[in-house]
Amino acid sequence: MTNRRRFFQAAGATLLSTAAVSRVAAATVPEAPEPGTPTPTTQPPPTPPDGRPFHPVVTLNGWSLPWRTKDNVKEFHLVAEPVTREFAPGMTANLWGYNGTSPGPTIEAVEGDRVRLFVTNRLPEHTTVHWHGMPLPSGMDGVGGLTQPQIPPGKTFVYEFVLQRAGQFMYHPHADEMVQMAMGMMGLFIVHPKDPRRLRVDRDFAFVMAAYDIDPGSATPRTSTMLDFNLWTWNSRVFPGIDPLVARTGDRVRIRVGNLTMTNHPIHMHGPSFEVTGTDGGWVPKTARWPEVTTDIGVGQMRAIEFDAIAGDWAIHCHKAHHTMNAMGHDVPNLIGVDAAGVAERLQKLVPDYMPMGHTGMGEMAAMEMPLPANTLPMMTGTGPFGPLEMGGMFSVVKVRDHVARGDYRDPGWYAHPAGTVAHEVDAGDAPVAPRNGPPRADDATLKVRKPGTQDEHQHHHHP
Ligand SMILES: [Cu+2]
Numbered sequence: 001m002t003n004r005r006r007f008f009q010a011a012g013a014t015l016l017s018t019a020a021v022s023r024v025a026a027a028t029v030p031e032a033p034e035p036g037t038p039t040p041t042t043q044p045p046p047t048p049p050d051g052r053p054f055h056p057v058v059t060l061n062g063w064s065l066p067w068r069t070k071d072n073v074k075e076f077h078l079v080a081e082p083v084t085r086e087f088a089p090g091m092t093a094n095l096w097g098y099n100g101t102s103p104g105p106t107i108e109a110v111e112g113d114r115v116r117l118f119v120t121n122r123l124p125e126h127t128t129v130h131w132h133g134m135p136l137p138s139g140m141d142g143v144g145g146l147t148q149p150q151i152p153p154g155k156t157f158v159y160e161f162v163l164q165r166a167g168q169f170m171y172h173p174h175a176d177e178m179v180q181m182a183m184g185m186m187g188l189f190i191v192h193p194k195d196p197r198r199l200r201v202d203r204d205f206a207f208v209m210a211a212y213d214i215d216p217g218s219a220t221p222r223t224s225t226m227l228d229f230n231l232w233t234w235n236s237r238v239f240p241g242i243d244p245l246v247a248r249t250g251d252r253v254r255i256r257v258g259n260l261t262m263t264n265h266p267i268h269m270h271g272p273s274f275e276v277t278g279t280d281g282g283w284v285p286k287t288a289r290w291p292e293v294t295t296d297i298g299v300g301q302m303r304a305i306e307f308d309a310i311a312g313d314w315a316i317h318c319h320k321a322h323h324t325m326n327a328m329g330h331d332v333p334n335l336i337g338v339d340a341a342g343v344a345e346r347l348q349k350l351v352p353d354y355m356p357m358g359h360t361g362m363g364e365m366a367a368m369e370m371p372l373p374a375n376t377l378p379m380m381t382g383t384g385p386f387g388p389l390e391m392g393g394m395f396s397v398v399k400v401r402d403h404v405a406r407g408d409y410r411d412p413g414w415y416a417h418p419a420g421t422v423a424h425e426v427d428a429g430d431a432p433v434a435p436r437n438g439p440p441r442a443d444d445a446t447l448k449v450r451k452p453g454t455q456d457e458h459q460h461h462h463h464p
Pocket of ligand 1: 232264265266318319320323394
């Protein structure tokens with residue numbers, strides 16, 4: 001009931017702000033749509049209401065921007081504004097985005113379409129929109145100061161061009177770029193082929209990668225960070241907040257991924273191998289493609305990968321291990337092999353809640369219930385059918401099942417492995433002798449630390 005009331009209050013607030021727009025402006029500028037649901041779950045794509053038919057993309061944890069058609073031109077309306085975005089249950093960030101979300105809604109249209117893109121600036125500073133990768137007239141390219149004046153706060157600008165090439169593109173400001181992108185201003189722009197049979201796939205997913213630096217216990221990103229970000233997101237979500245990518249066995253699946261972070265991301269998918277079939281520069285000729293299980297996506301690049309779906313739960317993630325973690329401290333010494341028990345006892349006299357960690361690795365982090373600062377996600381988290389997943393950040397699961405209806409993207413739950421196909425414990429006596437190389441293994445596995453220059457080291461040197 002409370003949620004319902006809150007929803008209507010929010011709806012009322014929207015009406016009020018719409019009424020504040022002058023009538024003249026309302027007649028020429030199309031309404032700026034807001035997402036259909038305030039929850040950041042993947043919105044199944046609606047069938048295009050008019051214009052040439054196309055097979056819409058599924059924006060992971062996102063939505064596509066409705067348009068209106070006027071004199072054969074598709075009119076879209078983006079509003080740049082402060083937004084809040086839940087990264088995963090338990091953490092919400094103060095960001096800047098478009099039409100209520102970060103990333104902004106995906107713009108979808110068809111090769112040959114003429115589009116008119118209205119951009120209203122409700123930020124406290126000027127902005128522009130650059131249509132990244134798009135072939136267009138120079139004056140529509142959105143570089144503040146170079147190809148157009150900046151859009152001042154409170155003003156609306158319009159861009160207009162014909163979509164010349166089918167493919168995957170991005171949009172983002174080219175104004176105070178470091179700050180505005182660090183605050184989450186970005187979105188996807190998908191141009192579908194004129195002939196919907198061309199480049200046809202059964203399932204077409206899309207997301208853009210962004211990085212944020214949000215101190216544990218706070219909610220607003222640091223915007224002066226250059227490289228040391230601590231939250232690695234797909235469509236401004238982190239695992240376990242990223243929805244699964246659901247497909248049916250045998251489906252041809254495309255995933256379009258853009259990178260607007262400040263470092264590269266080697267995106268790795270388990271299970272079926274894939275090919276890079278397109279970039280934001282165009283489509284890769286069939287004869288120039290090669291099979292991969294990881295593709296590195298550089299800063300400012302987009303990649304479309306395609307594969308034939310095989311039944312299972314297949315992890316998909318960035319292969320930089322610290323990008324599959326949530327906000328963490330960086331200056332942590334490696335304690336593997338160190339017996340911290342004595343130190344812990346003494347520290348607990350000073351700090352009663354002190355817990356020694358890391359002396360057997362960091363896996364224990366995922367299962368423990370340590371108090372966290374408010375609005376902070378555990379570094380390693382998520383639970384699967386066999387226990388903690390020990391992941392965060394850029395991680396999700398491609399869930400492929402034999403029986404999924406066309407257009408059904410709902411989470412099918414965990415994979416039911418056929419009998420006898422899951423790794424399991426056995427009696428160690430059943431295993432063959434494990435050959436090993438290297439020096440004989442000491443019975444006492446405790447790490448012996450010997451500092452250079454100590455007597456031990458000296459003796460070792462003279463008596464090998
Ligand atoms: Cu990465």
